[in-house]
Amino acid sequence: MTTATAVSIHSLWTTLADSTPGAATTSTAFQTPKVEYAQLSPILIVFGAAILGVLAEAFLPRRSRYTAQLAISVIGLAAAFAAVVALAADGYASTKSHIAAMGAVAVDGPALFLQGTILLVALVAAFTFAERRLDPAAHGNRVDSFAAQGSAVPGSEQEKAAVKAGFTTTEIFPLLLFAVGGMLVFPAANDLLTLFVSLEVFSLPLYLLCALSRRHRLMSQESAVKYFLLGAFSSAILLFGVALLYGYAGTVSYGGIADVVGGTAKLTPALANSTATDALLLIGGAMVVIGLLFKVAAVPFHMWTPDVYQGAPTPVTGFMAAATKVAAFGALLRLLYVVLPGLRWDWRPVMWAVAILTMVIGAIIAVTQTDVKRLLAYSSIAHAGFILAGVVAVSPDGVSSVLFYLGAYSFVTLGAFAVVTLVRDAGGEATHLSRWAGLGRRSPLVAAVFAVYLLAFAGIPLTSGFAGKFAVFKAAAEGGALPLVIIGVISSAIAAFFYIRVIVLMFFSEPQPGAPSVAIPSLLTSSAIAVGVAVTLVLGVAPQYFLDLAGKASVFVR
Amino acid sequence: MNPVNYLYLAALLFTIGGAGVMIRRNAIIVFMCVELMLNACNLAFVTFARLHDNLDGQIFAFFTMVVAAAEVVVGLAIIVTFFRSRHSASVDDASLMKL
Amino acid sequence: MSSFPLLTLTAALPAVGAIATAAVPAARRTTAKWLALAFSLATLVLAGIIATRFTPGGARYQLTESHAWIADFGVRYELGVDGIAVVLIGLTAVLVPFVMLAGWHDADVLEAHRPNRNWRPTQGFFALILLVEAMVVIAFESTDVFLFYIFFEAMLIPMYFLIGGFGDRAGAHGEDEQSKQWREAPPMRAVVGDGRAKQRSYAAVKFLLYNLLGGLIMLAAVIGLYVVTANQLGHGTFSLPQILQARAVGRMHISAVAERWIFLGFFFAFAVKAPLWPLHTWLPNAMGEATAPVAVLITAVVDKVGTFAMLRYCLQLFPNASNWAAPVILVLSLISIVYGALLAIGQRDIKRLVAYTSISHFGFIILGIFAMTSQGQSGAALYMVNHGVSTAAWLLVAGFLISRRGSRLITDFGGVQKVAPLLAGTFLVGSLAILSLPGLGPFVSEFLVLVGTFSRYPVLGVIATFAIVLAALYVLILYQRTMTGPVKAGIESMKDLRLRELVVVGPLIALLIFLGVYPKPITNYLNPAVKDTLSDVHKSDPAPQINAVAKETAK
Secondary structure (H helix, E strand, C coil): CECCCCCCCCCCCCHHHHHCCCCCCCCCCCCCCCCCCCCCHHHHHHHHHHHHHHHHHHHCCHHHHHHHHHHHHHHHHHHHHHHHHHHHHCCCCCCCCEEECCCCEEECHHHHHHHHHHHHHHHHHHHHHHCCCCCCCECCECCCCECCCCCCCCCCHHHHHHHHCCCCCCCHHHHHHHHHHHHHHHHHECEHHHHHHHHHHHHHHHHHHHCCECCCHHHHHHHHHHHHHHHHHHHHHHHHHHHHHHHHHCCCEHHHHHHHHHCCCCCCHHHHHHCCCCHHHHHHHHHHHHHHHHHHCCCCCCCHHHHHHHHCCHHHHHHHHHHHHHHHHHHHHHHHHHHCHHHHHHHHHHHHHHHHHHHHHHHHHHHCCCEHHHHHHHHHHHHHHHHHHHHCCCCHHHHHHHHHHHHHHHHHHHHHHHHHHHEEECCEECCEHHHHCCHHHHCHHHHHHHHHHHHHHHCCCCCHHHHHHHHHHHHHHHCCCHHHHHHHHHHHHHHHHHHHHHHHHHHHCCCCCCCCEECCCCHHHHHHHHHHHHHHHHHHHCCHHHHHHHHHCCCECC | CCCHHHHHHHHHHHHHHHHHHHHCCEHHHHHHHHHHHHHHHHHHHHHHHHHHCCCHHHHHHHHHHHHHHHHHHHHHHHHHHHHHHHCCCECCCCCCCCC | CCCCCHHHHHHHHHHHHHHHHHHCCCCCHHHHHHHHHHHHHHHHHHHHHHHHHCCCCCCCCEEEEEEEEEHHHCEEEEEEECHHHHHHHHHHHHHHHHHHHHCCCCCHHHHCCCCCCCCCHHHHHHHHHHHHHHHHHHHHHECEHHHHHHHHHHCHHHHHHHHHHCECCHHHHHHHHHHHHCCCCHHHHHHHHHHHHHHHHHHHHHHHHHHHHHHHHHHHHHHHHHHHHHHHHCCCCCEHHHHHHHHHCCCCCCCHHHHHHHHHHHHHHHHHHCCCCCCCCHHHHHHHHECHHHHHHHHHHHHHHHHHHHHHHHHHHCHHHHHHHHHHHHHHHHHHHHHHHHHHHHCCEHHHHHHHHHHHHHHHHHHHHHCCCHHHHHHHHHHHHHHHHHHHHHHHHHHHHHHHHCCCEHHHCCCHHHHCHHHHHHHHHHHHHHCCCCCCHHHHHHHHHHHHHHHHCHHHHHHHHHHHHHHHHHHHHHHHHHHCCCCCCCCCCCCCCCHHHHHHHHHHHHHHHHHHHCCHHHHHHHHHHHHHHHHHCCCCCCCHHHHHHHHHHHC
16 A cells, blocks of 8 residues: 655645644745756756747747657657656665655656657657658648647638648647646546645646647547536546645645545644544535546546547547546556545445446447447446546555556557557548448458457457456455456457457458558557557556566555 | 534535536536535535634635636636637537437 | 476467468478478477376376466466377377378369469478467367367367368369350359359358357356456465365365256367267268368367367366266267267268267277276377377378268269279278277277276177167178279279378378277376376276276276
């Protein structure tokens, strides 16, 4: 569970109050906050690159922006990943786990593992963002998946002019970097304020990215509106939960709340008053967890997922499906394992129910889908359920299995969506399943790669999906959740049905006349897909090293 | 006046906002309801800060305002483009994708 | 531990062959065929070496290999063979080359229209067969439950593509005829072709879903086993020798309830695979729609993993639960025997008929296993071999017959023995083997199973014996309708067996006769392993005088 690494617990705002209660409000002495810049370097590098990207957007001539932005993103993300590896190698993932920036950000195993995963995912996603070979060139300019000008009304003269002038939305790269920066902070946030701010920091760029599709612009804008409204709604719920938790504990730091919940905190009169009833704690905790469950797309907070996944530009969908899930599960784990372990007898049954609902409903609704992107959306919901099964294990094994699953799943998802971008017809991507009929006849390689991803989603042995599924189910079974495992196994069988259906369609159906063609991607998308396949197979055949890594990284600092 | 009453007010505002999000169909109004919920949170924060006699809640309220402002920028941008392409801001019209 | 990883090599060789075959350029399809055949023959040689290096009656698991694999899951890469595994690896290695030869031209149809230059169905067909062989071999070799499970599941995928992608084109000939008549109405023809493809993919999906469901339920049981071993031994393990040893020294004790549940999870998966009534319904579809060689691969090779796993895992890991469940399983297998035979009599489609006879025969195998007598289990183990060889011989000849006429319907045939005497003759030998004629392989095993069952459960033994009568009925009716009588239209110009086909059928028939006359070499391998298994389930043979008689018969 939580470590015993003896780190003195501060609240961000109450360092003085700890020694002299009530002094914070009257103190005039101002202490310079101590910020460990080196330990925060991955986050700082990404945000620095993002700001650099904004400056490049402002000052560079249009011609050179694409190259410059891509370079900034790739170098920034790679440097941040190197920083994560350096921190982990330095022992911050285990012995030197630490809470940096005056208690705001944890630097520990889970945080570094998830940050590393997010950075790699983002790096691969940046490649798919930059792909310019798939769409036919417009007026002699190579175009990517994003609108020429986001503000232009679809179909208007203004848009045509923008396309003709060869405008491209290179802003997507800084937006991606800002989102990644927020995602890096999210699983590492060690107080509720950081949690909330980082949630917004990664959500806002994603809302914008969703609206920027080149094709199907109305659908894309619609998905952005839906995502935005429901996202803002859910973060308001989370925020109210934060307020109630703060009201209960008188602090927003994770450690401080955990102490109050566990009954080890020093009782001030105000605290004695607010902790007299558990209502604040239970309602507040529930609302915060709902806010996070919304982000992981757990049933019943999943309604946004299919629409947003379908409408958003496919590279963004891939990035969102992979990275958001990683970040949000990281935050959920930290919240449940660090802040609310004292309440686990209250939240475990609820999370049981959520996990069961998510697995079963995700799998069942997916069966009826006819659009590849919606199908993958529902499959991502079902997978959220499997990961929740690892979350309810409440053991280090549970944490490490969730970490491993997230790593395995995110690359499969990213690769699968990258394949979706390849299958195109005159109207852009051909995402309706009927259009995929006979793909295996015409492009055996693309179909085979997609089949590998689908088999990994289905959890067939020798793919990463199986190793991940086995890890979470094993942890859940050891944690006494055997019924959950059995339901999980049954919903896997249901889920397998629709993955298999797609394979049948691709390989055993006759191609339709006028079927979509498979675009030949540049090295960018090809490498994204190849990375996905490589990770899928390596994690499936020889997962030990990565399981070790996740196992070592499974201890939270407090 | 008992500060707890402010909490009741906050809860009430939050509920009104939440109900508005569920019921109203105009994207702008839905968005305003979300803002109302955020403001309810702010009220709760400030009240709790007073009850606990520390500053955390007040500072949190400032952050919430900044975040809400950022959300307005992004949200209005999205809703306005949506409105311009459809000449309607009703979320009911937004049904290109089936459930 | 052997210094030379013979078992790994035996499993790896066909896998390498699969990759090599798949890599052959599209234009060189004959090369691909010969390459695949060469790899399967090399595997046969390795299987022969395993048989010679194995000492019957020596250590229980020989030629073992053991390496750490996924320590977090307690999974080891552990291989080892007992007598039964040696024999079944041999069976697999013997049958696969024949399957390839028989299916030499099966993928050619797909070569006709090539959508692009990377279209390589021939290479794919042979590579998939080799891949199945590799996975089946490693499943027979593994002594780690998890390792076994992985390949037990993974072999579904190549099988699925073999069934769905290279289905029986028996209708193809008929389609052409129809298309001549319906040239004016092309859409109709499209519907017919589409219908066949639909049926085939339906069969493939049904095969996959049944087996996947079984496998996933087994997964829950595998996880349960891990939890039990983790609780009892301090570290989770899937190693069969380790678990058996821990139980032998009393370090491990599974509670009766847990044992029963985990046993049921395992047995369910194996019963789907085997297949046992009422989980058998995928087999007639899969065998009907697949080409005859692939159908042989399903029933003679892949399904053996199910019955083999019952012997190796169900009985050895869960002896008490096996005894507890035996009565129900015996009844189910008896139903399988009678039901399979009865439905076989009523079939109009030759390949579905074969599928139902296989269900009946798998009933015999499971009956022998769960009768818990040494004759019963040796008989069952021997039956796996004999069923494999006899079904292969029968079904491959039937496949030649079907591909000549282009129809699977029994009513489309008649008087074949007048135009193609060799074909009819070999078909007759295969048929007689299926009905367990003395002198041919299956007789010995069926007799052993019946004797073994009778010594413990006389009533079951008697009922099962009646099934032999039914077997005679369905086999002889099929022969009479297809081979004798007046020559039917469409049969007149039927060609007799070609050289390639004789090369396939001849050795299999020779093997059948050999096994029928002198099964001792095989039983020598089987008996010690069966004795070990029986001692695991704490059973000894009931009545000594019956025992002596049976031993006599076995020799």
